[in-house]
Amino acid sequence: MTALHDDRADVTEITPPTGDTQTETDMSGTSTDHPGRALLPTAGGAESLAALRGILSGHRLLAVAAALVLVAGTGIGLLTAPLLGHIVDLVVEREGPRALTVPLVLLVVVALARGAAAVAGGVLVARLGETVLATVRERFIERALRLPLERVEAAGSGDLVSRVTSDVSMIAKSVRQALPEFTRSALTIVLTLAGLAVLDWRFLLAALLAVPVQILSVRWYLRRAAPVYAKHRVATGALQHQLLDSIGGVRTVRAFRLNGPHAALLEDRSGAARDVALRGLHIVTGFFSRLNLAEFIGLAAMLGTGFLLVRNGAVSIGTATAAALYFHSLFNPVNAALYLIDDAQSAGASFARLIGVANLPAERTPEGGKAPADGAVRVTGLGHAYADGRPVLSGITLDVRSGERVALVGASGAGKTTLAKVIAGIHTPTGGSISLGGVDVRELGPEGVRRAVTLISQEVHVFAGPLGADLRLAQPDATDEELRRALATVGALxxxxxxxxxxxxxxxxxxxxxxxxxxxxxxxxxxxxxxxPIAILDEATADAGSAGARVLEEAAERALEGRTGVVVAHRLPQAAAADRVVVLDGGRVVETGTHTELVAAGGRYAELWAAWSDSRQEADVPSAAGARAAGHATADVPAPGPSDRSGAGSALGGGR
Incomplete structure (x- = not known):
């Protein structure tokens, strides 16, 4: 008797440490066991099946062709046992070597035909599975890219990352390996049982004696394995979230000497994963030991039945041999089918997580199709909070004329970036209103806002592929000449x-x-x-260094020509060059006016400008002295760059 060896790592469960419990969520996306996080929704069983039926409905021909080829191949393969039984009868009856020629040739033909059908069926099933996977992945990505940022932040970035990585990988693995094998195994089981009934109905009854043990084994396994996979999917997201926090924020971790706590947290989660992995292996081992018992019971019953029927003359030795071979041939398909429930559990959990996001309501498209008349921006009584009771913006009122260049200035945490993201539609305001080109953003809808406003931050992603394809993300039908003109405009050609x-x-x-x-x-x-018509630059030149920042500032100036520009200024010369400066402090607008007006007013902006000017002079002194000592004439010394901000420079850093 045989049983499939378990060499899978997917049984492993990753359990969060005490105090960080997480569970799967329903379609509301609410997690009752983790009050601090509202995980993205997971589809229920009925919803997942409905989604699968909907996807398969567009590929009926492929599904039918795959089923027919697999049935034909399995049916041809079942001829092997009767042919071997016939050979046994010929040997018992001493028919001679010549009588064996035809059965042996037929065995070769059956083997070749079965192999060809198995390959063709496997290809069709794999193609069907890959088509389904591609559809689910595209629906998921399309919806995930349009999720409100607040929704992603509430769930934690690890939740979304784990779905698009480990969940997609799990389904892909099942589609490429488990689905073809499971389909072949299921067909082999059904048709083999039918073959036993054709030989003699009593052989079928003997084979069915193993079924109760197999059913009890599966029920025992599912009760214990299902919770493991559900927790595994969520725990993977928790681990991803922790890794992103620790690795993505490594500079902060080192700066505040948090290496120890972060390492301890990861060690705790790794230890929990090890313990649960051992429990998972224990479950799998127990499952297969029960399947081995079922095989023993069934084969013993089959041999006993064959002995009695042959002794009574009801069947020939060849028929009894064929029946025994039939049952023995069920070992691997039955074990594979039952074992692949392991894959089905994990893939089903992953599929439900993807469908839960893919089935989220689509973005509302307002009726009327209004479009902004120009690039004017009006913000009235705007408020925003990342957490209840902790407002980041309060009562912001701002009018930006079409074509005007406005600089947002303020200390770290003043709300500059948050205001920019709210105007760009990335964050949803908790109060007040925004209009673009005279049209309320609620009438424009998310897609309308994206067409009207483009935001560029200092965190720019370069997509893998040809440079031209990367540029065409903004205008898919752009010609090479148009790409070159755009590059030339920003000085990059x-x-x-x-x-x-x-x-x-x-x-x-x-x-x-x-x-x-x-x-x-x-x-x-x-x-x-x-x-x-509207462009927002959120510290878009902050990471380039002093010389690089000046080059990019010139490029940004050219890119903003002919459109309204809102610039989150990290260098005060940027603000000085703007048409108007808006100073934020504590989430409120405290000053607004031109650079000259605000410096003359002696308020908050004047203090920042004075501090920046002092820091520049301090930087000039040692540079000039060093130049004189070297016997060279002094030259203009660039202002401190973002990597060496002091005084007002540090106050103008990033942050919400």
Missing amino acids: DWAEALPEGLATVVGEGGHRLTVAQAQHVALARLVLADP
Whole structure:
């Protein structure tokens, strides 16, 4: 007797440490066991089946063809046992070697036909599975990319990351390996039992004696395994979230000497994963030991039945041999089918998590199709809070004329970035109203806001692929000449054409590595191609260093020509060059006016400008002294860059 060996790592469950319990959620997305996080929704069983039926309905022909080929291949393979039984009868009756020629040739033909059908059926099933997977993945990504940022933050980034990585990988693995094997195994079981009934109904009864043990084994396994997989899916998200926090914020962790606590937390979760993995292995081992018992009972009953029937002359030795071979051939299919319930449990949990997000209500598209008349921005009584009772913005009122350049200035935490993201539609205001080009954003809808406003932050992503394809994300039908014009506008054409293959050069992950300044050039070129009436630059030049920042500031100026610009200024010269400066403090607008007016007013902005001017003078002194000591004439010394902010520079850093 045989049983499949368990060499899977997917049994492992990752359990959060005490005090950080998480559970799967229903479609409301509410987690009752983790008050601090509202995980993204998970579809129920009925909803998952309905989604699967809907996807398969568009591929009926492929599904039917796969089923027919697999049935034909399995049916042909079942001819092996009767042919072997016939050979046994010929040997018993001493028919001679010549009588064996035809059965042996037929065995070869059956083997070849079965193999060809198995390959064809496997290909069709795999194609069907990959088609379903691609559809689910596309629906999930399309919906996930449009989730409100608050919803993602409430769930934790690890929840979404684990769904798009480990859950998709689990389904892909099941589709490519488990689905074809399970389909073949199920068909083999059904048709083999039918073959036993054809030989003699009493053989079928003997084979069915193993079924109660198998059913009890499966029930025992499912009761214990199902919770493991449900917890595993959520715990994977918790681990992803912790890893993102620790690795993504490594600078903060080191700066505040949090290495120990973070390492201890990861160690606790790893220890919990080890303990649960051992429990999972114990469950699998117990499951297969019970299946081995079922095999023993069934085979013993089959051999005993064959002995009695042959002794009574009811069947020939060859028929009894065929029946025994039939039952023995069920070992692997039955074990595989039952064992693949393991995959089905895990894949089903992953599928439900993907469908839970994919089935979230679509973005509301307002009727009427209004579009902004120009690039004017009006913010009235705006409020926003990341957590209840802790407002970040309060009573913001701001009017930006079409084509005007406005700089947002303030200390870290003043609300500059939050205001920029609320105007861009990334965050939803908790109070007040916003209108773009004279149209309320609620009438524009999310898609209308995205067409009207483009936000560029200092965290620019370069997508893997040709540079031209990366730029065409902003304008899919742009020609190469239009791409070059956009690059030329932001001063990036020279280095782009100097790349090994020009616009066809593969950049991003695994390709040509772009510098920070070049990546921002790409983002600004996308802005030119998208050509929105309103552009928001949120510290878009902060990571380029002093010299690089000046180059990017000039590029940003050219990219903003002809459109309304809202700039979150991390360098006060940016604010000084703007048409108007808006100073925020504590989530409120405390000053607004031109650079000259605000400096003359002697308020908050004047203090920041004075502090910045002092820091520049302090930076000039040692540089000039060093130049004189070297016997050279002094030159202009650039202002402290973002990597060396002091005084007002640090007060103008990032943050909400």
